[in-house]
Amino acid sequence: MIGLPGAVTACLFDLDGVLTSTATLHRIAWQRTFDEFLAHRSDGDRAPFTLHDYTAFVDGRPRADGVRTFLSSRGIQLPEGGADDSPDAETINGVGNRKNEALLRLIDEKGVQPYPGSVAYLEAARAAGLKIAVVTSSANGEHVLEVAGLTSFVQARVDGITIVEERLRGKPAPDSFLAGARALGVAPGEAAVFEDALSGVEAGRAGGFGYVVGVDRADQADQLLEHGADIVVDDLAELLDGAK
Structure with a gap:
């Protein structure tokens, strides 16, 4: 059956x-977070975040792993920081927390x-x-x-x-x-x-x-x-x- x-x-x-x-909301949150992050960088590949980037480097992975894997693909390295880093921190965990804030706003706006x-x-x-x-x-x-x-x-x-x-x-x-x-x-x-x-x-x-x-x-x-x-x-x- x-x-x-x-x-x-x-x-x-x-x-x-x-x-x-919610995978769609995750993808949108990642795209917004990474596009904003890349726009302010002077190093690495700063092309916009794509669907390929999402499926290849981020989808299904823990948040910090996704940040680390994607940024590595663009030739960008950041310090790890800690899980309680501010979303404004230029660290792996800071970028991840920035994405989570974006996701929670989307969930509040659109529901699940x-x-x-x-x-x-x-x-x-x-x-x-x-x-x-x-x-x-x-x-x-x-x-x-x-x-x-x-x-x-x-x-x-x-x-x-x-x-x-x-x-x-x-x-x-x-x-x-x-x-x-x-x-x-x-x-x-x-x-x-x-x-x-x-x-x-x-x-x-x-x-x-x-x-x-x-x-x-x-x-x-x-x-x-x-x-x-x-x-x-x-x-x-x-x-x-x-x-x-």
């Missing part, structure tokens, strides 16, 4: 872009909408007795789930705060998904990973999970397969019996 191998007893869902449309097909899939997974966790690099995971009305589906949550507190490596390393499986009490081979980011499907494959579902929200189906997805769908409802 839910399109998964019989050995799978748990589902590990990425949040932004898989369950909710879950994908209807994802809600239908969550309902089917819960009815089938599968365990459900959300594994996201965002430090705003709890807030987004609450605003989207999805909290009741989730038995465990691993988010950006967990990643920092437990010193986990961010995606494409599998650490956060492995932590999600542990939180549900299942082995990796018993869990399916659902991801829209290239770094996320790569993490699912690296962790030895039982099934990796790529969700194609950015016209990158071939790349999702190349990075480790077992199957790619445009919407999770496609996995349900009777879907057309």
Whole structure:
């Protein structure tokens, strides 16, 4: 009924872009932050931030990792700073905090909408007795789930705060998904990973999970397969019996 191998007893869902449309808000927040940052630099490649930059260097990664990876691609280096840096600080964490402020403003302005097909899939997974966790690099995971009305589906949550507190490596390393499986009490081979980011499907494959579902929200189906997805769908409802 839910399109998964019989050995799978748990589902590990990425949040932004898989369950909710907030990936679009993340992309806009990153673009605004980086374009403003680059406009005031005299070093490195200062061309505007693009969709390719988002998918290749930022999407799915913890915030500081995204800043570091993107700026490195432009030949720009900044000091790390600390997690409590001011958003105005010229540090990796400062730029990341600037992006988070932009994101929270967008969430307040536009709200958070879950994908209807994802809600239908969550309902089917819960009815089938599968365990459900959300594994996201965002430090705003709890807030987004609450605003989207999805909290009741989730038995465990691993988010950006967990990643920092437990010193986990961010995606494409599998650490956060492995932590999600542990939180549900299942082995990796018993869990399916659902991801829209290239770094996320790569993490699912690296962790030895039982099934990796790529969700194609950015016209990158071939790349999702190349990075480790077992199957790619445009919407999770496609996995349900009777879907057309």
